[in-house]
Amino acid sequence: MRVLVVEDEPNLSRQLRRNLEQAGYAVDHAPDGEEGLFLGETESYDAVVLDLGLPEIDGLEVLRRWRSAGRRMPVLVLTARDSWSDKVTGLDAGADDYLAKPFETEELVARLRALIRRASGNASAQLVAGDVTLDTRTGRVTRGGEPVKLTAQEYKLLSYLMHHKGKVVSRTELIEHIYDQDFDRDSNTIEVFITRIRKKLGADLITTIRGLGYSLDG
């Protein structure tokens, strides 16, 4: 899962990036509204954290432009403390959730997780496929009740497929959703990750659909 953080405050940006990466997300950061607008229009994100008070183009305008361009990714807006009018305007402009500054990073991560889950149609924080479970709250994966250790990239890939269970996911889509923009993307590594995941979690968990991509069933 890949997340965009649009925030101009350097310390908060660093902290959010660190926490979101620890939670298993690929993270891109934009320090102003112009770059944020561009990334949100051109890249694929599973969720966005959008500060409203931004240089260049303010957050509300960024959000309005994304929505009128048909960009539908879940957006959580960060508002100034106690500004109820910001919250109302934000929600009206197409925000899915909001958080007032200052906030606990754990709460932001939890809300984002819920937004991503709902956007992919999953009601529970625990995703299940056959005897494999992935707990999006803890990042733990089990097979037949036994914990299985995955690398960060294997986890990102598995998490994306588990969130989209039963759908065919192309290699391009996987690349767009498990790497941040600075990552040296190589589509051959996807095949390597899939092979490793099959070794750890069972050969029949992920099906290769020739010429189309991969599908996780169960």
Ligand code: CA
């Ligand atoms: Ca700001």
